[in-house]
Amino acid sequence: MFLRNSWYVAALSSEIGAQLRPLRILGENIVFYRTGGGEPVALQDACPHRRLPLSKGRLLNNRIECGYHGLQFDHSGQCVAAPTQSRIPPSARVRSYPVVDRWGLVWIWMGDAALSDDQLIIDVLNYDNPDWKITAGDALTCACNYQYLTDNLLDPSHVAWVHRTSFASPGTEDTPVEISDTDNGVIVRRWIYDRKLPSFYAPLVRFKGNCDRLQHYEAQFPCTAINKSIFVPSGKGGPGFQSDESSYVMVSYHFMTPIDADNTRYHWLQHRNTDPDNEKVTAMIASSARSAFLEDREVLEAVHTGMANATARPINLGLDAAALRFRRKLERMISRESGNSP
Numbered sequence: 378m379f380l381r382n383s384w385y386v387a388a389l390s391s392e393i394g395a396q397l398r399p400l401r402i403l404g405e406n407i408v409f410y411r412t413g414g415g416e417p418v419a420l421q422d423a424c425p426h427r428r429l430p431l432s433k434g435r436l437l438n439n440r441i442e443c444g445y446h447g448l449q450f451d452h453s454g455q456c457v458a459a460p461t462q463s464r465i466p467p468s469a470r471v472r473s474y475p476v477v478d479r480w481g482l483v484w485i486w487m488g489d490a491a492l493s494d495d496q497l498i499i500d501v502l503n504y505d506n507p508d509w510k511i512t513a514g515d516a517l518t519c520a521c522n523y524q525y526l527t528d529n530l531l532d533p534s535h536v537a538w539v540h541r542t543s544f545a546s547p548g549t550e551d552t553p554v555e556i557s558d559t560d561n562g563v564i565v566r567r568w569i570y571d572r573k574l575p576s577f578y579a580p581l582v583r584f585k586g587n588c589d590r591l592q593h594y595e596a597q598f599p600c601t602a603i604n605k606s607i608f609v610p611s612g613k614g615g616p617g618f619q620s621d622e623s624s625y626v627m628v629s630y631h632f633m634t635p636i637d638a639d640n641t642r643y644h645w646l647q648h649r650n651t652d653p654d655n656e657k658v659t660a661m662i663a664s665s666a667r668s669a670f671l672e673d674r675e676v677l678e679a680v681h682t683g684m685a686n687a688t689a690r691p692i693n694l695g696l697d698a699a700a701l702r703f704r705r706k707l708e709r710m711i712s713r714e715s716g717n718s719p
């Protein structure tokens with residue numbers, strides 16, 4: 378069901394502090410906190426004594442004290458104090474997970490800790506470029522399987538119906554797409570020529586009149602998606618496109634973290650190449666993105682329920698090609714990882 382040897386976004390960095398924060402990820406209960414030195418920590422959220430969640434205890438000098446009989450655990454998960462006993466039981470420890478703070482997000486490695494490598498965390502291009510601005514990020518909990526979210530983020534056609542008043546513009550419903558494979562996922566892209574700007578982007582771009590629009594929808598295993606939108610004055614877009622001062626570029630990063638098979642924590646960031654110091658623009662993008670992703674959530678939660686209750690095999694359409702390709706490859710990776718396939 379899940380690829381374990383991978384980094385997942387656990388939370389926005391601002392959500393992990395000096396309080397115990399329980400989160401469920403890939404069906405595992407995990408408690409997060411930050412040490413006095415600012416390092417994020419993630420431990421199995423169950424005391425090895427009577428399995429009281431450690432998140433029901435308290436933080437004492439960078440250790441978690443269990444709220445039942447006071448066993449204390451350090452950041453490595455080792456029990457370092459047992460006040461009711463003269464000696465600490467040798468097996469008194471909980472699992473600790475590799476965690477990294479990067480791009481304003483806290484990442485957790487859910488598989489074999491020996492394989493964790495922070496170089497595998499996605500790169501955010503232009504992060505330090507002063508001409509670009511990134512939003513602080515936001516998140517939603519969705520009552521659906523994470524793969525409905527990745528399906529949706531490999532399907533640019535849905536904007537014509539789900540986002541009529543934001544991302545939609547003429548041409549989004551029927552312009553053909555190109556699909557390609559990458560080493561770590563799938564890309565769907567298309568240029569749409571000489572159309573009206575969608576209402577979400579019209580106040581943000583640096584030109585008036587019709588646009589050429591690139592929709593680049595990319596998903597990386599297991600469940601990260603990157604949507605790059607480029608808007609240029611009509612006539613300037615196309616396969617040989619060269620960026621110039623009139624180009625508007627918005628890159629949306631989407632990080633799906635399965636809570637379990639039926640629920641997903643969905644995090645995102647938006648990164649743009651205009652108005653880096655304009656807080657109003659940043660706030661407008663953040664709130665418009667949230668409104669649009671609430672539209673996705675409403676559809677995808679209903680899709681999850683509809684598919685779970687389906688009594689006949691659902692049909693597939695041409696627009697599903699990239700999502701199905703991504704699902705098949707991910708399924709093979711999960712099978713290989715769990716030792717169920719050669």
Ligand code: FES
Nearest residue numbers: 424426427443446
């Ligand atoms: S349950 Fe944690 S110390 Fe007893």
Ligand SMILES: [Fe+2]
Nearest residue numbers: 535539540673
């Ligand atoms: Fe959407």
